[in-house]
Amino acid sequence: MDTMDYKILKCLMSNARNKASDISKEIHLSVSAVLERIRKMEKNDIIKNYTIIVDQKKLGNDMSALMEVSLEHPKFYETFTTSIKKNPNIVSCYYLTGDFDFILKVFCRSSDHLERIHREIKSLEGVSSTKTHFVLKDVKNVYSVIPEIDE
Known part of the structure; x- marks a missing residue:
């Protein structure tokens, strides 16, 4: 995990449906690099799940x-x-x-x-x-x- 990984996680935490292209623009990293880092974090169980938050x-x-x-x-x-x-x-x-x-x-x-x-x-x-x-x-x-x- 490095600074870019943490930046990606923060983007996903604010909205797990953020597109890699939007994350790419925000953190100044190529789309392919963002996708690769996300896949790696999923594989290593850093990102365990994606979910929704509903209004109870x-x-x-x-x-x-x-x-x-x-x-x-x-x-x-x-x-x-x-x-x-x-x-x-x-x-x-x-x-x-x-x-x-x-x-x-x-x-x-x-x-x-x-x-x-x-x-x-x-x-x-x-x-x-x-x-x-x-x-x-x-x-x-x-x-x-x-x-x-x-x-």
Whole structure:
């Protein structure tokens, strides 16, 4: 990875549909070199995936919440994470240090929908406690950090 690779990543981060020709103009590198660098970053799993970011409210998910979850014992880790991965309303799950074992990010239609999800999680084997926080507003929501590189 060099400065040009980081510049390409920043262009793709702002819009993954950027054309190689547009990236080429922005970073002053030939189109073929841009394409070659992108292919190399894909091959080396630096670029792991391309995706879209949708407006959850326009899809009917008017509520988001962060839910902290504690397990009774680490032996429940596998069954818990397998269940969480199957729930389409849980978009992120992080294993933590501290008072709680996990924090989940949940998108849902309403408070009733969140209650159903909460009951499902509470009923999973090994879940000992939860704490739920309603998200009032997304202030910042980025998915990757691209380091600043001195040229």
